[in-house]
Amino acid sequence: MTSQTDSYQDIRDGIRALCAQFPAEYHRKIDEARSYPEEFVDALTREGWMAALIPEDYGGSGLGLTEASVIMEEINRAGGNSGACHGQMYNMNTLVRHGSEEQRLKYLPKIASGELRLQSMGVTEPTTGTDTTRIKTTAVKKGDRYVVNGQKVWISRVQHSDLMILLARTTPLADVQKKSEGLSIFLVDIRQAMKSGMEVRPILNMVNHETNELFFDNLEIPEENLIGEEGKGFKYILTGLNAERTLIAAECIGDGYWFTDKVTDYVREREVFGRPIGQNQGVQFPIAEAYIEIEAANLMRYKACSLFDAGAPCGAEANMAKYLAAKASWEAANACIQFHGGFGFACEYDVERKFRETRLYQVAPISTNLILSYVAEHVLGLPRSF
Ligand SMILES: Cc1cc2nc3c(=O)[nH]c(=O)nc-3n(C[C@H](O)[C@H](O)[C@H](O)COP(=O)(O)OP(=O)(O)OC[C@H]3O[C@@H](n4cnc5c(N)ncnc54)[C@H](O)[C@@H]3O)c2cc1C
Numbered sequence: 366m367t368s369q370t371d372s373y374q375d376i377r378d379g380i381r382a383l384c385a386q387f388p389a390e391y392h393r394k395i396d397e398a399r400s401y402p403e404e405f406v407d408a409l410t411r412e413g414w415m416a417a418l419i420p421e422d423y424g425g426s427g428l429g430l431t432e433a434s435v436i437m438e439e440i441n442r443a444g445g446n447s448g449a450c451h452g453q454m455y456n457m458n459t460l461v462r463h464g465s466e467e468q469r470l471k472y473l474p475k476i477a478s479g480e481l482r483l484q485s486m487g488v489t490e491p492t493t494g495t496d497t498t499r500i501k502t503t504a505v506k507k508g509d510r511y512v513v514n515g516q517k518v519w520i521s522r523v524q525h526s527d528l529m530i531l532l533a534r535t536t537p538l539a540d541v542q543k544k545s546e547g548l549s550i551f552l553v554d555i556r557q558a559m560k561s562g563m564e565v566r567p568i569l570n571m572v573n574h575e576t577n578e579l580f581f582d583n584l585e586i587p588e589e590n591l592i593g594e595e596g597k598g599f600k601y602i603l604t605g606l607n608a609e610r611t612l613i614a615a616e617c618i619g620d621g622y623w624f625t626d627k628v629t630d631y632v633r634e635r636e637v638f639g640r641p642i643g644q645n646q647g648v649q650f651p652i653a654e655a656y657i658e659i660e661a662a663n664l665m666r667y668k669a670c671s672l673f674d675a676g677a678p679c680g681a682e683a684n685m686a687k688y689l690a691a692k693a694s695w696e697a698a699n700a701c702i703q704f705h706g707g708f709g710f711a712c713e714y715d716v717e718r719k720f721r722e723t724r725l726y727q728v729a730p731i732s733t734n735l736i737l738s739y740v741a742e743h744v745l746g747l748p749r750s751f
Pocket of ligand 1: 751
């Protein structure tokens with residue numbers, strides 16, 4: 366079964382060739398061992414895929430979010446999980462679009478060569494959750510440094526990244542006109558921070574996703590690590606969040622195709638009551654329905670990507686793409702596990718692993734409810750509920 370044809374066949378072929386060296390069995394073993402796919406991420410970096418969004422002048426390939434999304438989609442479609450490395454893609458845009466020339470020259474060539482990884486973004490906090498503008502982590506300017514205190518939760522890939530983009534409040538909420546003002550973003554040198562005020566506590570979780578609690582106790586960040594203007598960080602972080610939602614939509618689409626391919630192959634072969642189970646319409650319809658929804662989500666994903674690449678507002682499309690794709694991949698996952706019968710629960714089929722992995726995207730990086738609320742308020746103009 367194939368998805369729509371598009372003009373990214375070279376990228377698809379390249380990623381498929383690389384992923385063929387890291388089959389589903391590789392990712393299964395990584396999942397079982399709860400380890401990190403170092404060799405896979407190294408291979409992606411060596412071949413330049415992790416530098417897709419870095420402009421050519423800084424050593425990258427200067428591609429857009431559309432191409433980056435195809436890379437992520439293909440990884441998931443091949444049975445892998447882009448969650449191990451997608452941070453580098455969406456964080457890159459924040460640095461490329463809002464970083465100073467000095468910051469770009471200092472970091473981008475090293476990220477492109479693989480010397481440095483920019484895989485982490487620290488936004489979520491335990492006491493404020495999705496209510497991002499109320500975060501309590503503060504960064505207070507003292508001379509040529511900012512001093513950071515507070516706590517973050519669910520911050521991913523910190524143990525496998527050199528750099529992190531951190532959101533903190535630089536002006537107290539009580540002193541700003543709009544709650545989205547007074548927030549700033551910083552580039553944090555993770556190794557340095559772990560020696561001087563940042564504690565990292567891993568969170569064991571349902572998927573093999575390296576994610577952590579972070580505690581900041583007077584962590585000092587040099588002022589030159591502020592990205593963009595002080596107080597405008599929320600606007601900058603939204604660029605990264607829109608890119609993240611769109612890329613994750615593409616990953617869900619990759620998952621969706623993986624599930625529908627896997628289950629159609631299985632139900633064609635599996636015979637019960639003297640005929641293939643795929644001959645029953647009760648089996649066919651949920652698979653067909655999931656496939657239709659994946660194809661539809663794919664259109665919204667390309668729309669969000671093209672708006673993003675044109676520098677146009679894309680909040681609604683990025684959110685809707687993520688909503689549709691996460692829902693479609695989840696329906697495909699349910700059909701896939703259901704029609705594998707008992708075998709869907711056996712690790713060697715990879716279905717239960719992919720089922721767990723794709724379930725995450727109903728909650729993170731933004732929950733389905735919050736997307737519905739965004740569309741109701743910002744697209745349909747209904748009264749604000751919070
Ligand atoms: C594996 C994993 C990796 C993550 N990685 C990162 C990361 O790298 N960086 C980072 O910053 N964050 C990360 N996150 C955090 C993620 O973005 C949040 O978990 C997500 O945004 C939901 O926030 P919350 O968990 O605080 O849920 P809450 O805000 O507490 O919400 C809980 C649930 O309540 C519902 N809800 C809340 N408010 C409303 C409302 N007003 N109306 C209707 N329903 C509502 C939603 O259904 C939501 O799912 C990660 C999370 C996970 C699980």
